[in-house]
Amino acid sequence: MTALLERETAPAQAPRPRRSGSSGRLLTILLLGLTAAIALWAAFPLIEQRQWAGLAVLVAATAGLFYLYAGKRHVPAKYLVPGTLFLVAFQLFPVLYTASTAFTNFSDGHRGDKQQAVVAIQTASVTRVPGSAEYALTVATTGDAATGPLTFLVTDPATGKVSAGDAGGLAELPPGRATVNAAGRVTSAAGYTILTGGQASARSREITDLAVPTPGGAIRSQGLSRAYEGRAGRAYDAACDCIREAATGKTWTADDSQGAFVGADGERLAQGWKVGVGLANFTRLVTDPAISGPFTRTLIWNLIFALASTGGTFVLGLLCALALHSPRVRGRRLYRTLLVLPYAMPSFAMLLVWRDMFNTDFGLINNLFGLDVDWFGGTASARIAVILVQLWLGYPYMFLVATGALQAIPAELTEASRLDGASAWQSLRRVTLPLLLVALTPLLISSFAFNFNNFNAIYLTTDGAPFAADNPANGATDLLITYTYRLAFGGSGAQYGFAAAVSIFIFVIVAVISAISFRRTRRQEEVYS
Incomplete structure (x- = not known):
């Protein structure tokens, strides 16, 4: 009896600790070993090319990772560092490289030293x-x-x-x-x-x-x-720093400002080298008549396309959401499913289908309505066609977000406005729409930025056509992004430096418009909060 009481009153033994720490330690060792192997693999090309600055960065980054993850301290940093490294590698570095390229003559014939x-x-x-x-x-x-x-x-x-x-x-x-x-x-x-x-x-x-x-x-x-x-x-010939032709004796002297060998008559050899050109690529947008005119027209059309695509899809999506918001509508789930179908389809496939539907000879649009319109042959018709395609592809997204925003608005607000004698239109304009805009304006801004750079919408439907006879590099439906793509990878010769300058210009435009729009959004939130 005494022994039984002693066993019952004895303190319970503490549970044995789990061995999850050992498995985590093993995983850390394996990942650090993989990091060291990758660093060693990357170091040899840097040493071979004498890229000492890059090698120093590699060594410092590897040492920092070992210091951080080999110990048990700095726990928050262990979670922040991977995301920061990916941010630098996939966001910051491409932006900085593009910006640096914009100040060079990097192009076909000017790639190396x-x-x-x-x-x-x-x-x-x-x-x-x-x-x-x-x-x-x-x-x-x-x-x-x-x-x-x-x-x-x-x-x-x-x-x-x-x-x-x-x-x-x-x-x-x-x-x-x-x-x-x-x-x-x-x-x-x-x-x-x-x-x-x-x-x-x-x-x-x-x-x-x-x-x-x-x-x-x-x-x-x-x-x-x-x-x-x-x-x-x-x-x-190193003595004159020039290229000399053996048969004729003609020479082309090196011009480091242009990165090319230039003759006395102004002739430049096609093969040159990469050099910094300062703001030449940016001033070219303004001073070169062959570029400034088409560029300005493209910019205006780009703004119209982005505004029409964003505004058109928002209006159509909002109307559909308002029509199906009433509980008296029967079959709302079926209607909503049908309206969302364009959003569920792969956009690149649908763009190709719409391109064939607008075909002059066998397209569905002309055959269905008995028309004979060369949709992609004229400037106005081609622009209308691409906006209609964007309207069909984009309104389901606006319909979804508008439906969610409408359901988040308290029903008491609209009921109170009706009790005060407001009509349905007044209730929509004074109560529902302002509250919707507070919630949806950030989405409209992001949609505008997306449509401003909507490469697929143009490239897969018109490819920028129609083109003027005197300017095959810039089409009537080209956006700045497709124009930049043609500059960088066009058949007439790649101009990476100039294309990078146009990309920076696009970024500035979208950033300024977004900043102004977000400032107005904050004012709306202050008014209706």
Whole structure:
């Protein structure tokens, strides 16, 4: 009995602690090991390119992560740092890079440094001359046979040595790394994939365009099995810092302000280098008549498109929401489901469908109404068409948010206004609509910003058409964003620096309009709060 009482009165043993801490510690070690591996992988290219500033940032960031997560302190920072790093990597860095590009001449022909421009000029001027050295050629790649970077494996007939060359230059392979057949062609090489005849034929254009720089010129292909070393017709002369043409003696002197070699007659060589140009890209929008006029027209149309798309979808969505807000309407769930269908469809697919519906010859719009309108052939009709498409695609979103906002308004307010003798229209205009605008104005601002940069709406329907005969780069339905895209990636030559300047201009416009709108929204909240 005494022993039983002692067991009942003895203090209960504390529960054993869980071992979740050990598993969490193991996960931390694994993640830190992965971080170290990624940092080590990223460090070698930075060292090779002598990017010491980037290497210092990498080392500091890695050390900071180890200090933060290896210890048990700074718990809030452990949750904030990952989000901050992603913010810097995916938001801040692209913005800063775009801004820095806007102050340069970065474009086709001005991508690399001056040395790369010299190599490109000399390589492009290579021609075959009597006595040019010939080589047995094997085309290989270091990646996929269909898309990987091409490499020329050439065998010197005099010495039998094998060299590998690409656009960066020619390097001799160590003995034993390549196997050569009786004809002198390489049949296998460690680290390279030899292209078959069919694979090489499929990439014949790339093989013909590839030139491997050498001290005296460049190696080019002659078919798929032979290559020759041509002589450069233009060479760089360090004494005058110019490009000299051997045949005529003409020179093009380096102009560091333009990043190009310029002749005495003003001729510029196509291959240049990347330099800072200050505000030249921004002033070009105003001072260049060939750009300022179309740019201003595009800006005006862009504002009209954004306002019409946002305002039209809001009005139509609000009307539908008001019509289905009354409890006396039967089948409201079915109607709401049907009205939301356009919002549930993939927009890119619907834009392509609408493009075909507006087709002049077999489009549904012309056939259904017996019309013969070239919708995308005229300026006014094309603009009306894209606004109608946006109206159909955008009103379900406004219908949904307006329905939710209407349900959040207390019914006592509208009942009180009616008791005071207000009509339905007066109650809507004086009570319901102001309260709706307080809730929906931020959404309208974001919708305006989205439509101002609505790339898909134009690119997938009209692609900016119609175009004037004297300006194929700027169409009547182009928005600033599609105009910028055509500048940056157009077939006439990419102008990344100028396109970045236009992007900054777009950002400033949207930011100013949004700031003014949000200020007015706060005033409305103060009035109706």
